[in-house]
Amino acid sequence: MSRHSAEEAGEHPMQSIDRLVHEPARLAILSVLNGFESADFVFLLNQTGLSRGNLSSHLAKLQSAEYIEITKEFVDKIPRTLAKLTPQGKSALSSYREQMKRFLHEL
Amino acid sequence: MSRHSAEEAGEHPMQSIDRLVHEPARLAILSVLNGFESADFVFLLNQTGLSRGNLSSHLAKLQSAEYIEITKEFVDKIPRTLAKLTPQGKSALSSYREQMKRFLHEL
DNA sequence: TAGACATGTTTTTGATACAAACTAATCTGC
DNA sequence: GCAGATTAGTTTGTATCAAAAACATGTCTA
Secondary structure: OOOOHHHHHOOOHHHHOOHHHHOHHHHHHHHHHHHHOOEEHHHHHHHHOOOHHHHHHHHHHHHHOOOEEEEEEEEOOEEEEEEEEOHHHHHHHHHHHHHHHHHHHHO | OOOOHHHHHOOOHHHHOOHHHHOHHHHHHHHHHHHHOOEEHHHHHHHHOOOHHHHHHHHHHHHHOOOEEEEEEEEOOEEEEEEEEOHHHHHHHHHHHHHHHHHHHHO
């Protein structure tokens, strides 16, 4: 009746990748956050090389997926936006990493 | 004057990734082709789990980038579309792989 | 107080991945 | 021999989404 589950499902491992993480701009953001635990908007701007607009919308997307948490504060009258990975975000990044490593290794 | 070239360029390693390869559906196709050297449409369909329409358009995209070569023949009156990696395709896949491995390793 | 700078956000636009519809040829039952 | 099903693809339509451009809001400086 059956052969392998992968054949039955008709799926390739890459088809189950988390596209929210897979996007290069967001991978850049997530990897910075993973390294620094918490980072502000300007720092992310510098580390990722994204434009302000792109950074803003990618952060919004990651936030609504609950992969990051955003807090806003004022420091000497200038606004400061802080981002940090949530446990969900860490976990999503980590399983993305494992999946991708396995794929690349078998490539 | 300068610090590191990466900082001057204001870029993150992920920003220079080849998006043509990075797309999951195409990664699936390319990895199959990399393993089998040559594969026909139906085989790719089964291995990747893509729909016929998607497979067709991704193949067209890879072909116009000259990452794959497409040949069509008839076998017992039924059409057969064969795809194989070009040297350029092999090279693109291989450098994608190295870039991505390095990134994941440093993550 | 006008104009430059800084920190973001919103809107627009162009690309594109996927799905659905279409094409064209063969085979199968009646 | 022809109606309908099957096979092998392609084309077209649509909805998502990344990036660019425009906008908003506030501060600082001359």
